[in-house]
Amino acid sequence: MEYVPRERVRLLTGVLSVVSLAVVFAAAGGRIPSSSVPAAPEWFLEAIPLVNAVLSAIAIGTITVGWRAIRRGEVDRHRVAMVSSFGLFVSFLALYLYRLTVTGGPQDFPGPAAIEQFVYLPILAIHILLAIVCIPLLYYALLLAFAYPVAELPKTSHARIGRIAATLWLISFSLGIVVFVLLHVVY
Template sequence: MEYVPRERVRLLTGVLSVVSLAIVFAAAGGRIPSSSVPAAPEWVIETIPLVNAVLSAVAIGTITVGWRAIRRGDIERHRVAMLASFGLFAGFLVLYLYRLTVTGGPQPFPGPDAVYQFVYLPLLAIHIFLAIVCIPLLYYVLLLAASRPVTEIPQTSHARIGRVAATLWLISFSLGIVVFVLLHGVY
């Protein structure tokens, strides 16, 4: 059963990526007014970073399960794990963007300037860069899988691009947890 026309995978990947990244950059840049989202109690806003760290840790687990499953030939388990990973990523992103919109932008780093410049900022930059790169890769592999029967997927670039996407995704989620620990645990 085809959900996505095969010839439209690249176009849909591009459109979804541009729209997603536009929303991310608008929220990060304070371009989305806080009045456009529902209000939440302060404790909810303060809990979002912890929830996102937990979502990231669970996503690391589901990506790893999906990767191991496909290496063992368990396509169904791979599919379930990777869809769960994408759902966790989407949940993370919704909560992150909501918090950015409500608070008016990223949280300032509370630690020493040297740690900010030489540890936190480089880690954050790599985390953000990898997250941005992952978005079109993830859409592409998902749309490839959704547009073809399972028997045809090995003839596509799904596996090759999926390995790259999963690797970058794991690194990005891991660095996100480190950023959380620096912001909320260490300082």
């Protein structure tokens, strides 16, 4: 059953990617006024980094389950795992962007300058770069899956793009957990 018109997959991927990245950069740059979102108690804002680390860990699990399922030919399990992974990613991003908007931008690194310069910032940069690259790849793989019946997916680039996206996604989520540990546990 076709959910997305096939001829619109690339266009929709582009539009969704541009809109998503614009929202992310606007929130990270403090361009979204905090008055545009409802206020939350301090305990909620403080819990978001931990919740996001847990969401990331669960997403690592669901991506891995999805990857293994498709290698075994378990298409339905793969679909459930990957859609769940995408839902976890959207939840993570919504909470992250909410916190950025309310607090006015990213959190400063509280540890020593040498650790910030040689450990934290390189890890953060790779995490952010991979997250940015993943967005259009994820949209494209997901939209292909909704545009074609399962029997026709092998004729598309779904599997090739999906492998790249899943690999980068796993690395990005893992590095995000490392960033959390450096910001909220170690320092």
